[in-house]
Amino acid sequence: MTTSGTPVFDGHNDTLLDLLRADRGGGRSFFERGDAGHVDLPRAREGDFAGGLFAVFVPNEDLDYEWEETDEGRRMPLAPAVAHDRAKEFTYDALALLYRLEAQSDGALRVVGNADDLEAAVAEEGTVAAVPHLEGAEAVAPDRSNLDFLYAAGVRSVGLVWSRPNEFGHGVPFEYPGTPDTGPGLTDAGRDLVRACNDRGILVDLAHLNAAGFRDVAEISSAPLVVSHAGVHELCPTSRNLTDDQLDAVADSGGVVGITFAVTSLREDGRKETDTPISTLVDHVEYVADRVGVDHVALGSDFDGATILDSVGDVTGLPDVVAELRNRGFDAHEIRKIARGNWLRVIRETWE
Numbered sequence: 227m228t229t230s231g232t233p234v235f236d237g238h239n240d241t242l243l244d245l246l247r248a249d250r251g252g253g254r255s256f257f258e259r260g261d262a263g264h265v266d267l268p269r270a271r272e273g274d275f276a277g278g279l280f281a282v283f284v285p286n287e288d289l290d291y292e293w294e295e296t297d298e299g300r301r302m303p304l305a306p307a308v309a310h311d312r313a314k315e316f317t318y319d320a321l322a323l324l325y326r327l328e329a330q331s332d333g334a335l336r337v338v339g340n341a342d343d344l345e346a347a348v349a350e351e352g353t354v355a356a357v358p359h360l361e362g363a364e365a366v367a368p369d370r371s372n373l374d375f376l377y378a379a380g381v382r383s384v385g386l387v388w389s390r391p392n393e394f395g396h397g398v399p400f401e402y403p404g405t406p407d408t409g410p411g412l413t414d415a416g417r418d419l420v421r422a423c424n425d426r427g428i429l430v431d432l433a434h435l436n437a438a439g440f441r442d443v444a445e446i447s448s449a450p451l452v453v454s455h456a457g458v459h460e461l462c463p464t465s466r467n468l469t470d471d472q473l474d475a476v477a478d479s480g481g482v483v484g485i486t487f488a489v490t491s492l493r494e495d496g497r498k499e500t501d502t503p504i505s506t507l508v509d510h511v512e513y514v515a516d517r518v519g520v521d522h523v524a525l526g527s528d529f530d531g532a533t534i535l536d537s538v539g540d541v542t543g544l545p546d547v548v549a550e551l552r553n554r555g556f557d558a559h560e561i562r563k564i565a566r567g568n569w570l571r572v573i574r575e576t577w578e
């Protein structure tokens with residue numbers, strides 16, 4: 227594996243969950259090179275992973291998130307809501323872990339909360355920039371009484387929902403084939419949360435939101451629309467992917483879509499089949515670039531959160547993704563935008 231010399235800022239990983247939960251990550255260390263999971267510091271350096279949104283995801287208790295076969299494809303039963311108190315406790319633990327890792331890292335892992343620090347960390351070789359992100363806003367009190375506390379704890383990006391309902395909106399159930407048009411839009415609390423995030427310069431992530439909720443955010447939000455990890459519905463018709471109308475809305479707002487590496491969101495057949503070439507992933511990048519412009523597409527791997535392509539394998543496969551972008555005719559300037567520039571632009575615009 228040769229290094230690409232192309233630092234990547236990535237829209238989504240669940241590495242904190244893997245490290246926090248030994249039942250998932252096997253008790254692995256962030257600082258030792260391992261085979262388990264997708265991201266640790268040595269592998270991140272090898273793959274030119276310069277940073278990303280580090281998600282805090284609160285798993286449902288005693289739920290395996292298994293797909294079930296249907297006549298036409300597959301679906302996952304919609305997960306039930308998780309309680310605010312449990313989400314809050316789990317989220318505080320995950321944020322505490324992130325700061326512990328930062329303290330142990332000798333400057334190699336940097337939790338960043340403003341655009342200058344983010345860009346400096348991304349530019350510094352060997353440093354990983356972490357932007358704390360909530361994947362689902364269950365840890366935010368419905369009256370937002372702890373939102374400033376979460377901001378003070380570093381949270382700079384909030385996904386309103388995961389694929390389950392909460393106080394703020396309705397997540398889209400996983401289904402293939404399926405459509406994101408699956409239920410009602412944001413609740414009043416959800417609308418207020420979008421405005422409160424706008425006021426504080428917190429990124430609002432539309433990943434996992436259903437179509438009505440997406441439309442609501444597009445209408446309310448004064449910030450560029452961001453979808454941290456998803457694919458193109460036209461190429462893989464799963465409920466989690468973005469329709470052409472949604473891609474257009476993201477671009478109209480000046481926003482960005484991070485293309486996921488999850489095979490179930492990339493493959494035309496939606497199957498959990500990891501023997502999938504990188505060209506399938508780059509098909510999604512190219513589709514978005516062709517339709518709405520190269521300024522609105524980036525990467526959102528879902529490392530440590532999804533079953534990804536074997537052809538990428540883990541974070542050390544990022545240079546191979548960059549190489550495939552080059553093969554497909556993207557020039558150096560465009561590759562820089564896809565690899566990090568678009569994320570950095572949208573984050574600066576939102577945070578400031």
Ligand code: ZN
Pocket residue numbers: 361433434455528531
């Ligand atoms: Zn996700």
